[in-house]
Every structure is written in structure tokens, then in C-alpha cells.
Amino acid sequence: MSALQLVQRTMMVTGTCLLGAAAVALVDRSLSSRHALDAFDRAQAARPSDVDTAALAAGESADLTLWSEKRIRDYRASLTIEKRLPMGVLGIGKLRLRVPIFEGTDDLVLNRGLGWIEGTARPGESGNVGIAGHRDGFFRGLKDIAVGDTMELETLGKRATYVVDEIEIVTPEQVEVLRPRAAPAITLVTCYPFYFIGDAPQRFIVHATLRRDVIASGTH
Numbered sequence: 127m128s129a130l131q132l133v134q135r136t137m138m139v140t141g142t143c144l145l146g147a148a149a150v151a152l153v154d155r156s157l158s159s160r161h162a163l164d165a166f167d168r169a170q171a172a173r174p175s176d177v178d179t180a181a182l183a184a185g186e187s188a189d190l191t192l193w194s195e196k197r198i199r200d201y202r203a204s205l206t207i208e209k210r211l212p213m214g215v216l217g218i219g220k221l222r223l224r225v226p227i228f229e230g231t232d233d234l235v236l237n238r239g240l241g242w243i244e245g246t247a248r249p250g251e252s253g254n255v256g257i258a259g260h261r262d263g264f265f266r267g268l269k270d271i272a273v274g275d276t277m278e279l280e281t282l283g284k285r286a287t288y289v290v291d292e293i294e295i296v297t298p299e300q301v302e303v304l305r306p307r308a309a310p311a312i313t314l315v316t317c318y319p320f321y322f323i324g325d326a327p328q329r330f331i332v333h334a335t336l337r338r339d340v341i342a343s344g345t346h
Contacts, residue, residue, distance in 0.1 A: 158237075158238035158239070159225060159226060159238055159239050159264075162211070162212045162226035162228075162238065162239060163212075163215060163224065163225075163226055165211055165212075166211055166212055166214075166215055166226060166280075166282075169211055169282060170280070170282060170283075211282075212226035212227050212228050212239060213227045213228060213229055213242055213248065213249045213250075213281070214226075214227045214249035214250060214279055214280055214281040215227065215279075215280040216240055216257060216277060216278070216279055216280075216312075217277060217278040217279075217280065218267070218271070218275070218276075218277045218278075219276065219277075219278075220270070220271065220275050220276075221267035221268070221270065221271065222267075223264065223267055225239050225240050225259070225264045226238075226239040226240070227239060227240045227241070227242055227249055227257060228240070228241060228242065229241075229242050229244075230242070230244070231243060231244075231258045236258065236259060236260050236263065236264075237260075237263070239264065240257050240258065240259045240264060240265075241257070241258045241259070242255070242256070242257060243256030243257065243258055243304060243315065245304070246304050246313070247306075247310075249279055249281050250279075250281035250282075250284055250286075252310045253306050253310060253311075254304060254305065254306045254307050254310075254311045254312070254313055255279065255311070255312045255313070256304045256313050256315065257312060257313070257314050257315070258314075258315045258316065259314070259315075259316050260316065260317070261316045261317045261318065261320045261326065261330070262320075265314070265316040266320065268314065268316055268320075268330060268332060269320045269330075271290060271293070271332055272290065272293075273290050273291060273292065273293060274289065274290060275289070275290045276288065276289050276290070276334075276337070277290070277312065277334055279312060286310075286336060286338070287336075287337045287338050288311065288312050288334035288335060288336055288337060289334055289335055289337045290332055290333070290334045291333055291334065291335050292331075292332075292333040293330075293331065293332055293333070294331045294333075295318055295328050295329070295330055295331070296328065296329050296331055297327075297328060297329070298327075298328075298329055300329070303315075303329075303331045303333075307333070307335070309335050309336055310335070310336040311333060311334060311335045311336065312333075312334045313331060313332070313333055313334075314331070314332040314334075315329055315330070315331055316329070316330050317329060317330070318330035
């Protein structure tokens with residue numbers, strides 16, 4: 127085998143491996159997102175109504191001595207669910223998008239859903255909730271979003287509607303876009319331009335302000 131043939135064969139094998147890895151990543155993204163949404167919806171529908179929210183937040187160190195057996199079971203079941211559930215779910219009807227939100231913004235998280243940006247308000251809290259996503263993944267459709275469009279943020283027991291009021295393109299250093307705003311808000315962040323090859327030099331920012339905040343019925 128000549129040196130040229132060897133190089134060609136090596137490149138072919140490498141290309142095949144890369145295509146296989148890409149296919150596996152796409153399947154993992156789709157399945158992981160779907161499983162997370164299913165788990166969230168089941169927890170939303172079966173959310174224990176008699177578990178003390180403050181005690182739940184306190185963790186297993188809460189004093190359970192005076193609790194009923196059922197109350198303790200529900201409490202511990204909720205703790206288990208919370209650990210494996212997404213923090214929330216973002217839905218944008220215009221884009222036919224409904225995606226789980228996980229804590230962190232590393233590649234593993236952003237391959238499986240959207241990532242909550244540490245240091246911003248957590249989903250379900252008042253403040254500016256920062257959410258990141260890949261421009262060539264779940265946030266590809268953001269290129270078609272416009273001022274006036276609505277989105278929904280679901281957390282366990284609550285569904286909040288936000289309205290897009292500003293879209294801007296900034297540099298990665300302009301982190302002030304994540305600062306608290308005058309009213310509770312969501313800020314979506316992805317790379318820009320959307321079809322740029324390589325590391326995109328800018329960030330596409332979508333700001334949306336809370337329109338209404340309601341208690342979820344427990345089912346969709």
C-alpha cells in the first residue's frame with residue numbers, strides 16, 4: 127500500500143468515526159431531553175400536596191419526628207425526584223420548542239437541554255433567570271424569535287408566562303445583560319452568528335419580562 131493510499135484510508139476511517147460520534151450525540155440529545163421532560167411531567171402531575179415546602183428545602187436534616195408516615199414518605203420521594211429532575215422546562219410555542227433546563231452550562235448539559243447560568247435567579251425565583259443553549263442545537267430556532275413573542279417557564283407547581291421585549295447582539299464580555307431588570311425576567315443566551323463556522327464571536331441575547339405567574343394545575 128502506498129503512502130497516499132494509507133493516508134486516504136486513515137482519513138476515511140477517521141471521518142467515519144467522527145460521523146458515528148456525531149450521530150450518537152444527536153441520539154443522546156434527543157433521548158435525554160425526552161426522558162427529562164417525561165420525568166418532569168410525571169412529577170408535576172404527582173406532586174405531593176402535603177409536603178412542607180420549607181422542610182423540603184431544608185433537606186434530610188429536617189426534624190421528621192412529629193410527621194405522619196405518609197408525610198415522611200412523600201417528603202423523601204420528593205427529595206429523590208428533585209435530584210434527578212430538570213430545574214424547569216422552557217417552552218416557546220412559536221418555535222415549537224419545549225426543553226428541560228439543567229443546572230450548569232457545560233457541554234454535557236447543553237447537549238441534553240438548556241443550562242441555567244450560575245449567578246442569575248434560579249427558575250421559579252424572582253429576578254433575571256439566565257438560560258443558555260447551543261445555537262446549533264436547541265436554540266437554533268431563536269433566529270426566528272421576535273419582540274412580542276411569548277414563552278413559558280415551568281417549575282414544579284408553577285407556570286409563568288414571559289413576553290419578549292428586547293433582542294440584542296453583544297460580545298461575550300458584556301455580561302451585564304444578565305443583571306437583574308426592573309421586573310422579573312428571563313434572558314436567553316446563545317452564540318452568534320447562528321451559522322458561523324468555528325467559535326462564534328458574539329452572543330445573541332433575548333430578554334423577556336414576566337407577564338403572569340400562576341400555580342400549575344398539576345397536569346398539562
